[in-house]
Amino acid sequence: MKISQKLYIRVALSIAIVAVVVSIFFSILSYYSSLKEKKNTNHLLVQQLAQTMEKTAAIAAYLNDHELSQEIINGLLRNDLVQGASIEGEVNPQGETDLFIASGSINKQKEAVSIKLIHPFIEETIIGILSIYPDDNFIQQQAQSSLEKEFLLMLIHSIIIAFFVSLVVRKWLTQPIQSLTDSFAAIDPTAPETMKMLAFKQGKRDEISRLTQGINALMHELQLTISNEQELRKKTQELEAKFRLIFEQASAGICLLDEKNNITTFNPAFKHYFTMPGEEELSSLHFPSLLNNVEELQALLIDIRSEKNPPQATLDIECKVGHRTIWLHCLFVRLADQRKIQRDAHEHLIEVILHDVTERAEREFQTRFEADHDPLTDLLNRRAGEKRLKKALRDCIKHRHYLVLMMIDLDKFKPINDTYGHEAGDKVLTTTAQRLKKHFNQETDICIRLGGDEFIVAQQIKTYDKATSNGQALAMLNEIKQDIYISEDIKCAVGASIGIAVGPNDGDELIELMLNVDKMLYHVKETGRGKIAFYDEFKANK
Amino acid sequence: MVNKSNSINALSKREVIDIYMGRYLTFPDGEMSQPLDLPAQSTLKNDFYQQLVNKSEQKINAYWARLLFSGRAKPPSQATSVEDALNKVKASKFAIGYIPKSQITDAVKVVYQFDEN
Numbered sequence: 001m002k003i004s005q006k007l008y009i010r011v012a013l014s015i016a017i018v019a020v021v022v023s024i025f026f027s028i029l030s031y032y033s034s035l036k037e038k039k040n041t042n043h044l045l046v047q048q049l050a051q052t053m054e055k056t057a058a059i060a061a062y063l064n065d066h067e068l069s070q071e072i073i074n075g076l077l078r079n080d081l082v083q084g085a086s087i088e089g090e091v092n093p094q095g096e097t098d099l100f101i102a103s104g105s106i107n108k109q110k111e112a113v114s115i116k117l118i119h120p121f122i123e124e125t126i127i128g129i130l131s132i133y134p135d136d137n138f139i140q141q142q143a144q145s146s147l148e149k150e151f152l153l154m155l156i157h158s159i160i161i162a163f164f165v166s167l168v169v170r171k172w173l174t175q176p177i178q179s180l181t182d183s184f185a186a187i188d189p190t191a192p193e194t195m196k197m198l199a200f201k202q203g204k205r206d207e208i209s210r211l212t213q214g215i216n217a218l219m220h221e222l223q224l225t226i227s228n229e230q231e232l233r234k235k236t237q238e239l240e241a242k243f244r245l246i247f248e249q250a251s252a253g254i255c256l257l258d259e260k261n262n263i264t265t266f267n268p269a270f271k272h273y274f275t276m277p278g279e280e281e282l283s284s285l286h287f288p289s290l291l292n293n294v295e296e297l298q299a300l301l302i303d304i305r306s307e308k309n310p311p312q313a314t315l316d317i318e319c320k321v322g323h324r325t326i327w328l329h330c331l332f333v334r335l336a337d338q339r340k341i342q343r344d345a346h347e348h349l350i351e352v353i354l355h356d357v358t359e360r361a362e363r364e365f366q367t368r369f370e371a372d373h374d375p376l377t378d379l380l381n382r383r384a385g386e387k388r389l390k391k392a393l394r395d396c397i398k399h400r401h402y403l404v405l406m407m408i409d410l411d412k413f414k415p416i417n418d419t420y421g422h423e424a425g426d427k428v429l430t431t432t433a434q435r436l437k438k439h440f441n442q443e444t445d446i447c448i449r450l451g452g453d454e455f456i457v458a459q460q461i462k463t464y465d466k467a468t469s470n471g472q473a474l475a476m477l478n479e480i481k482q483d484i485y486i487s488e489d490i491k492c493a494v495g496a497s498i499g500i501a502v503g504p505n506d507g508d509e510l511i512e513l514m515l516n517v518d519k520m521l522y523h524v525k526e527t528g529r530g531k532i533a534f535y536d537e538f539k540a541n542k
Numbered sequence: 543m544v545n546k547s548n549s550i551n552a553l554s555k556r557e558v559i560d561i562y563m564g565r566y567l568t569f570p571d572g573e574m575s576q577p578l579d580l581p582a583q584s585t586l587k588n589d590f591y592q593q594l595v596n597k598s599e600q601k602i603n604a605y606w607a608r609l610l611f612s613g614r615a616k617p618p619s620q621a622t623s624v625e626d627a628l629n630k631v632k633a634s635k636f637a638i639g640y641i642p643k644s645q646i647t648d649a650v651k652v653v654y655q656f657d658e659n
Binding site for chain 2: 065122
């Protein structure tokens, strides 16, 4: 069953139903109570009726007068309340009733109103009984008709009340709520401009008006908030777009490191630095692993996280990506946390900004190389060489190692230069330099062109064995003596004189050592060239 | 008092009432009875009914009037005087009447007598 959704109809229906039920209940209640009351009343009336007829009936009974009795009973029966009546005379000595007159329905003995008929002349002598039977049907009919009337009245009453209640509900409740609902429906929460004030009757102080006012106040606040929010969001979006542009379009690589030095965010430039063309992913998200100098970097990262240290540090790091080696200038910044929760020192985020400085580094490297090396032979020049030697000697003394210093001077070089020209001379010098380097190719070995055709090679060794050093020198000498092809068909050969001194035995200062080795070379040259001479022998001979 | 030839020798007060108030038209032995009243408004009649049923003459008249149209009972016939009553009783075997004690003669039989007040 579909009941109307309209509030006022529902209210009216509810009231009507309740009213009908209550009407029925009270009507039934009233029916039974009025029935009982009527019965009592009728009983009383009938009793009074009987009393009225008592005297006459008594006379009739006394005289055994049938006609009179019949007349009395007929008179009684004419009354609506009576459905039957009887007069009974006394029992005579023969056991017979002289008089019994009855009329109407007299079978309901217990409802009968009976009056004892007293002897009209002798008191306290009963001569008969007058019985009157009240008409229950009549009483019931009366009660029913009054019930019907009452019920009808109540029903009409209920319906009128329900109708007016529904009218009032509709007028005062449903219509205002409907208009409220309608104006509410016009509001789109996503569009704050539709959040205008809801209409309500000014000056009214009922609940609906107060509700409307409340909604209006709420909506006003909400509209403000939403507008602010939207404006703020727009600004934030603009800002974010700008920042994103800066971040993504920056030529510098930018990344954020978490407390475990893992990369949490990085920009396209960063990715570009660390990926080969065609690679999609970084090889590792652990930042130090991307770079070559892992230990130094991790130490720096620990340092920068400490509050004691300045929040910024820079480091140039070499990095191998694929086959390419690049140099990255890295700026590490400890981020001051904007969050309210204070983080532990280890939890600081670190921003890393990287620039590709490979070109600059290479240029610097080249410049330094050029400054330190002889442009012809690529051996160290005198200035850089002496610096290196000084350091080597210091290290050897510190570690109780030995520095074997060999000074080489080419024999018969000047004629080649004169005969075949400078280019041939240069060729001889570069070839010789290559040969020196071939023999002293350890990392700690130092090869220097002092100038002209003078060279120094130095070797750092843990234990000095003269025979070994002598053998090395001899092998080198033999190598130098080999033919050098100036052009395809011209070859020449040079000799070499080698003076050897061993630090710190032959001097614990480089100047001294150099002086001594120079002395030895000079000595060899004076004593016939093409030989090797150790300073200790020379010293012993002195 | 009744006629001498009447077989009844005595009546109870109740039997007198029944005869005079019209309940029975006979004496207790079944013989017909013809009750006689003394003149209306006489002290004797009034006293009689007063003593018999404790009711005034007017009430008795009203009683008979009530029965006039419906009842088969008839009021006692009227005697003009005590003497007339005496004569009628003497003459009829069925008559019954009442007179003061002082005027009783041997010609009639007394069947009931009120107590002296």
